[in-house]
Amino acid sequence: MQIQFAKRMSNIKASEIRELLKVTEKEDVISFAGGLPAPELFPIEEINEINQIVLREFGAKALQYTTTEGYKPLREWIANRMNIQLGTSFDEDNILITHGSQQALDLSGKVFLDEGDVVLCESPTYLAAISAFKAYGCNFIEIPTDQDGMIMSALENVLEKTNNIKLIYVVPTFQNPTGKTWSMERRKQLAELSSKYNIIVIEDNPYGELRFEGKPLPSINSFDTKGYTLCTGSFSKIFCPGFRIGWIAGDKSIIQKYVLVKQGTDLQCNTIAQMIIAEYLKQYDIDKHIERIVEVYKRRKDIAIECIELYFPENIKFTNPEGGLFTWVELPENISAREILDKCLERKIAFVPGDSFFPNRKMENTLRINYSNMPEDKIRIGLKTIGEVINQYVKS
Amino acid sequence: MQIQFAKRMSNIKASEIRELLKVTEKEDVISFAGGLPAPELFPIEEINEINQIVLREFGAKALQYTTTEGYKPLREWIANRMNIQLGTSFDEDNILITHGSQQALDLSGKVFLDEGDVVLCESPTYLAAISAFKAYGCNFIEIPTDQDGMIMSALENVLEKTNNIKLIYVVPTFQNPTGKTWSMERRKQLAELSSKYNIIVIEDNPYGELRFEGKPLPSINSFDTKGYTLCTGSFSKIFCPGFRIGWIAGDKSIIQKYVLVKQGTDLQCNTIAQMIIAEYLKQYDIDKHIERIVEVYKRRKDIAIECIELYFPENIKFTNPEGGLFTWVELPENISAREILDKCLERKIAFVPGDSFFPNRKMENTLRINYSNMPEDKIRIGLKTIGEVINQYVKS
Numbered sequence: 109m110q111i112q113f114a115k116r117m118s119n120i121k122a123s124e125i126r127e128l129l130k131v132t133e134k135e136d137v138i139s140f141a142g143g144l145p146a147p148e149l150f151p152i153e154e155i156n157e158i159n160q161i162v163l164r165e166f167g168a169k170a171l172q173y174t175t176t177e178g179y180k181p182l183r184e185w186i187a188n189r190m191n192i193q194l195g196t197s198f199d200e201d202n203i204l205i206t207h208g209s210q211q212a213l214d215l216s217g218k219v220f221l222d223e224g225d226v227v228l229c230e231s232p233t234y235l236a237a238i239s240a241f242k243a244y245g246c247n248f249i250e251i252p253t254d255q256d257g258m259i260m261s262a263l264e265n266v267l268e269k270t271n272n273i274k275l276i277y278v279v280p281t282f283q284n285p286t287g288k289t290w291s292m293e294r295r296k297q298l299a300e301l302s303s304k305y306n307i308i309v310i311e312d313n314p315y316g317e318l319r320f321e322g323k324p325l326p327s328i329n330s331f332d333t334k335g336y337t338l339c340t341g342s343f344s345k346i347f348c349p350g351f352r353i354g355w356i357a358g359d360k361s362i363i364q365k366y367v368l369v370k371q372g373t374d375l376q377c378n379t380i381a382q383m384i385i386a387e388y389l390k391q392y393d394i395d396k397h398i399e400r401i402v403e404v405y406k407r408r409k410d411i412a413i414e415c416i417e418l419y420f421p422e423n424i425k426f427t428n429p430e431g432g433l434f435t436w437v438e439l440p441e442n443i444s445a446r447e448i449l450d451k452c453l454e455r456k457i458a459f460v461p462g463d464s465f466f467p468n469r470k471m472e473n474t475l476r477i478n479y480s481n482m483p484e485d486k487i488r489i490g491l492k493t494i495g496e497v498i499n500q501y502v503k504s
Numbered sequence: 505m506q507i508q509f510a511k512r513m514s515n516i517k518a519s520e521i522r523e524l525l526k527v528t529e530k531e532d533v534i535s536f537a538g539g540l541p542a543p544e545l546f547p548i549e550e551i552n553e554i555n556q557i558v559l560r561e562f563g564a565k566a567l568q569y570t571t572t573e574g575y576k577p578l579r580e581w582i583a584n585r586m587n588i589q590l591g592t593s594f595d596e597d598n599i600l601i602t603h604g605s606q607q608a609l610d611l612s613g614k615v616f617l618d619e620g621d622v623v624l625c626e627s628p629t630y631l632a633a634i635s636a637f638k639a640y641g642c643n644f645i646e647i648p649t650d651q652d653g654m655i656m657s658a659l660e661n662v663l664e665k666t667n668n669i670k671l672i673y674v675v676p677t678f679q680n681p682t683g684k685t686w687s688m689e690r691r692k693q694l695a696e697l698s699s700k701y702n703i704i705v706i707e708d709n710p711y712g713e714l715r716f717e718g719k720p721l722p723s724i725n726s727f728d729t730k731g732y733t734l735c736t737g738s739f740s741k742i743f744c745p746g747f748r749i750g751w752i753a754g755d756k757s758i759i760q761k762y763v764l765v766k767q768g769t770d771l772q773c774n775t776i777a778q779m780i781i782a783e784y785l786k787q788y789d790i791d792k793h794i795e796r797i798v799e800v801y802k803r804r805k806d807i808a809i810e811c812i813e814l815y816f817p818e819n820i821k822f823t824n825p826e827g828g829l830f831t832w833v834e835l836p837e838n839i840s841a842r843e844i845l846d847k848c849l850e851r852k853i854a855f856v857p858g859d860s861f862f863p864n865r866k867m868e869n870t871l872r873i874n875y876s877n878m879p880e881d882k883i884r885i886g887l888k889t890i891g892e893v894i895n896q897y898v899k900s
Contacts, residue, residue, distance in 0.1 A: 109731055110702045112670065113761060114618050114640070123767045130571065147564030155567070156559045163552045168543030171551070171744035175526065207603060207770035214769045218639060222510050223619070239768035243614060244510070274508065306506045334505055348567035350775030365509060371519045372635035373610045374603035378774050379746030 119242045124464050125235060137456040138490035143284065143433050144481040149401050150348045154392055155384060161391075162383045170380040176371045178205025178355070179382035185389050186341065186355055194316070195330030196339070196357070203357050204366050205377045208349070209314045209340035211370075212356035213240040216275065216310050216338065218369050219362075221246045225274040228266060230258055232436075232465035232474070234284045234312065237277055246274070248467035257290030260297045267305045275308050280328060282315040282432025285465045285476040289430050292325055299331035307336065308362075314342040314354070315432035317398050320406040322430045335359030343385055345433070346398050351381040402431075405480050409435070411487050412479040419495025421502045433480040436462065438473060443501050445475040451497045457490045515638045520860045521631060533852040534886035539680065539829050540877040545797050546744045550788055551780060557787075558779045566776040572767045574601025574751070575778035581785050582737065582751055590712070591726030592735070592753070599753050600762050601773045604745070605710045605736035607766075608752035609636040612671065612706050612734065614765050615758075617642045621670040624662060626654055628832075628861035628870070630680045630708065633673055642670070644863035653686030656693045663701045671704050676724060678711040678828025681861045681872040685826050688721055695727035703732065704758075710738040710750070711828035713794050716802040718826045731755030739781055741829070742794050747777040801829070801876050807883050808875040815891025817898045829876040832858065835869040839897050842868065847893045853886045 125142060132139035162170050177183065183200035190196045206212045213236070221227070223245030229237070231250030238248065249270065251263050257280060267273065278298070280290035290298075302309045311328045329337040338358035343351060356366055370376070388394075409428075412435060416426050425438040439445065445461040452458065462474025479487060521537060528535035558566050573579065579596035586592045602608045609632070617623070619641030625633070627646030634644065645666065647659050653676060663669065674694070676686035686694075698705045707724045725733040734754035739747060752762055766772070784790075805824075808831060812822050821834040835841065841857040848854065858870025875883060 109755070109757075111704065111732075111758065112616075112702075114614065114616050114621075114670075116618075117615060117761060117765075120761075120764050120768065122764055129569075142569070144569055147568050150564045150567045152559055152563060152567065156556055159555050160552055163548055167548060168546045171546045171548065171746040172543050173525075173538070173540055173740075173745045207773075210768075211770040218510065219513060220508075220510050222512075225510075236768060236771070243765065243768055274510075306508075308507065336505065336507075344569075348564075349569045350567040352770065352772070352774050359505070361505075362507065365513060365516075368516050368518055369513075369639065372516065372606075372632060372639055374607040374748065375632070376748070377603075378748050378777060381774060381777070 116243050116245055120239065123236060123239060125460055128458055128460065132458050137458050138482060138486045139458040140477045140479065140482065140490060141458040141460050142481060143478055145345050145349060146404060146480055149404060151388070151392070151397060154388060158384050158387045158391065162380060162387055166383060170383050172379065174376055174379045176367050176376045178203070178377060179379070179386055182382050182386040185386060186357070190327070190339070190341070190357060193324060195326035198357055201360050202363055203355050204363050204370065205382060206354050206356055206370070207352045207374070207377055208344055209312060209342040209354040210236060210240065212340040212354055213237050213310070213312065215356065215366050215369050215373070217241045217244040219365050220274045220308060225272050226270055228263065228273060228276045229467065230278055230283065231469070232285055232462060232471070233277065233467070234279055235464050237312065238467045241277070250466065250468055253288065255288065257288065257294040258298065260294065260301065264301060267301060267307065273307055275310055276302060277310045277312065279312045281313055281325065282318065282429055284315070285434050285462065286436040287427045287429030287432055287434045289325070295325065295328045296331045299328050299337060302332065302336040303334045309337040311337055311339045313339055314345055317346050318402055318405060318433070319431040320402060320409060329358070335362070338362065346394065346401065347385060347388070351378070351385065353377060353381055353385055405433070408479045408482070408484060408487055411484050412477060412491060415488055415491035415495070419492045421499055423502070433478050435477045435479065437475050437477060439498060440502060441473050443498070444472045446472065448475070448494070448497050448501060452494055455493050457493050459494065512639050512641055516635065519632060519635060521856055524854055524856065527849070528854050533854050534878060534882045535854040536873045536875065536878065536886060537854040537856050538877060539874055541741050541745060542800060542876055545800060547784070547788070547793060550784060554780050554783045554787065558776060558783055562779060566779050568775065570772055570775045572763050572772050574599070574773060575775070575782055578778050578782040581782060582753070586723070586735070586737070586753060589720060590735070591722035594753055597756050598759055599751050600759050600766065601778060602750050602752055602766070603748045603770070603773055604740055605708060605738040605750040606632060606636065608736040608750055609633050609706070609708065611752065611762050611765050611769070613637045613640040615761050616670045616704060621668050622666055624659065624669060624672045625863065626674055626679065627865070628681055628858060628867070629673065629863070630675055631860050633708065634863050637673070646862065646864055649684065651684065653684065653690040654694065656690065656697065660697060663697060663703065669703055671706055672698060673706045673708065675708045677709055677721065678714065678825055680711070681830050681858065682832040683823040683825030683828055683830045685721070691721065691724045692727045695724050695733060698728065698732040699730045705733040707733055707735045709735055710741055713742050714798055714801060714829070715827040716798060716805060725754070731758070734758065742790065742797065743781060743784070747774070747781065749773060749777055749781055804875045804878070804880060804883055805831070807880050808873060808887060811884055811887035811891070815888045817895055819898070829874050831873045831875065833871050833873060835894060836898060837869050839894070840868045841871040844871070844890070844893050844897060848890055851889050853889050855890065
């Protein structure tokens with residue numbers, strides 16, 4: 109065979125996490141690798157019950173084609189929720205239902221990116237956003253961050269000097285992979301800069317509902333008077349990921365473009381999955397459900413941090429997130445997290461080496477720890493083992 | 505706002521069908537517009553029962569993330585089914601589960617098409633394939649067809665003379681929009697030409713299971729000794745479209761590229777939807793279910809043809825399909841199907857004007873009639889009305 113693939117295919121590599129997931133699923137390993145929510149918290153009984161109600165009430169409509177935009181009562185709920193929690197001013201026509209927030213990123217690439225365009229992002233940033241955007245032939249410029257988020261002087265410096273910037277991609281709340289959260293001030297400043305330079309911001313927010321402490325912060329979109337900020341959201345972390353239901357929200361004229369693009373991409377999302385979520389939100393108290401999730405994850409996070417303090421060497425840095433699924437560890441500069449991973453995999457422990465999260469500069473001494481998917485005893489055993497392995501490298 | 509969208513956005517227009525669907529859903533219209541399956545044939549009770557079984561048996565696994573490739577038992581069933589029905593030689597690793605066969609087309613564009621590449625297609629061809637591929641900046645060359653499918657001399661002529669051909673896109677069985685079916689000979693010939701010129705064939709097959717008469721024909725892939733043919737398939741027309749479960753099948757090395765691309769696009773398809781279909785296929789007789797669908801659609805098709813013969817003017821051409829959802833009508837050359845549609849919409853009857861199905865040359869005197877979604881009495885009333893309107897134009 110002599111097959112000519114599209115040029116983009118040379119940029120598209122297997123997601124390390126998805127590949128690691130295959131390993132971790134197969135064997136009896138303790139995995140800090142995925143971003144998997146805890147399955148014991150999925151509302152299985154409720155979904156079973158609601159499924160029956162939806163089929164009884166809506167019958168064949170729940171199984172038929174529907175509009176690309178998505179199920180209206182669900183879009184109404186999302187708009188209302190965002191307005192209350194994030195300070196936005198949306199109605200259902202600001203919302204498009206997508207196959208998880210991952211598809212919201214893919215569609216963003218399709219709507220905005222030409223080959224050679226530039227995407228600005230936090231350094232490090234969400235690995236699968238890199239692959240989603242890369243498929244459209246863009247380049248990345250990484251903007252440094254501190255404990256309050258992206259450093260605005262560095263961002264403005266790049267905005268001034270660079271042509272073809274199309275998107276600024278950020279995860280301002282409980283960032284993947286670092287767990288960091290942007291301050292109010294930085295959110296305001298980013299909204300201002302995006303207006304000043306006419307650049308679209310993609311504000312990815314799949315974890316925002318999972319806050320362990322501190323006050324909720326408004327979305328960047330809430331400070332955006334011109335409509336340059338688009339926000340993603342997802343039911344994967346507060347309901348279940350298997351349904352593949354997320355969304356993108358923003359200015360109506362832009363969302364209409366997304367709708368057009370989704371039509372040609374896959375027509376629409378699963379009809380009954382949308383209806384089941386909408387009906388669940390009507391019949392059950394999602395806040396109570398989220399409280400339960402947060403309680404479990406906070407405890408797991410606390411144990412993870414305790415273990416890192418206890419078992420990891422002293423000369424490392426790590427984040428103590430206010431919410432979400434991840435903490436981020438920086439080892440001494442000469443140490444490779446990939447080597448650590450190889451040793452850990454031999455002992456059936458997995459995590460993701462941090463270099464995958466940098467589109468350009470690869471900090472090989474970093475790693476991401478997911479704490480949401482393992483029970484407490486396994487977190488202890490697993491992090492103790494990782495600590496032992498790291499200590500061997502630090503000492504040798 | 506000064507927003508710069510990607511260049512591709514200037515090529516992406518609203519799908520006329522999806523827009524028409526909005527009209528037809530709202531009002532009490534008789535619609536021959538969509539490609540909607542008959543909802544009264546969806547296995548609602550069975551889905552309800554199986555959903556409970558799946559949640560009981562697999563629990564949280566049915567709601568968690570899973571592999572990008574898709575649920576293994578479902579991929580096994582598909583491979584086996586294709587081997588029996590279509591003469592292919594697949595196993596589960598030849599199959600990727602997609603969000604309907606529409607996503608299989610989108611991913612095909614992503615895997616193969618660079619800007620300026622050429623896609624060859626039947627003239628006319630499936631409208632949403634045009635939009636799926638156009639998003640990747642390709643151009644189309646339409647190859648004429650006769651009653652046996654694409655005319656091979658015309659195809660070879662173009663293959664010889666044209667640079668940058670990347671894909672040949674065909675719907676060889678009960679084509680959308682014409683309802684035509686390719687002969688065995690043409691299938692063989694296309695497989696040979698694709699090997700000779702090293703060009704990938706996308707064989708779109710969402711309707712193949714819905715045969716009213718005549719003998720099933722093997723897939724183009726079954727004649728392809730080199731692996732250039734990729735086949736799509738879908739549960740939308742034999743189970744239900746709301747689940748958004750289809751697939752793409754082909755050479756393993758190519759399917760692996762699709763898997764990589766799907767990872768960055770939306771991670772995976774709905775976990776429980778895949779499990780429900782697999783479990784349904786285990787517990788129920790899908791052939792019996794398809795028989796029931798075929799029986800209803802054949803009767804509706806017969807009535808549609810009878811009405812066209814009875815109420816449409818004599819100097820028109822139309823197809824009498826051996827299966828699938830559509831018949832295609834060619835009016836005298838000076839008549840615009842769009843004008844007819846406007847008049848029909850006033851009388852609450854809808855269909856799709858045929859010019860949308862041509863990427864380049866627009867035959868305005870054509871229209872597509874879907875007969876699967878309306879009960880028999882409405883088919884009679886609707887086609888009688890369309891016939892009356894056409895007659896006014898033909899006579900005037």
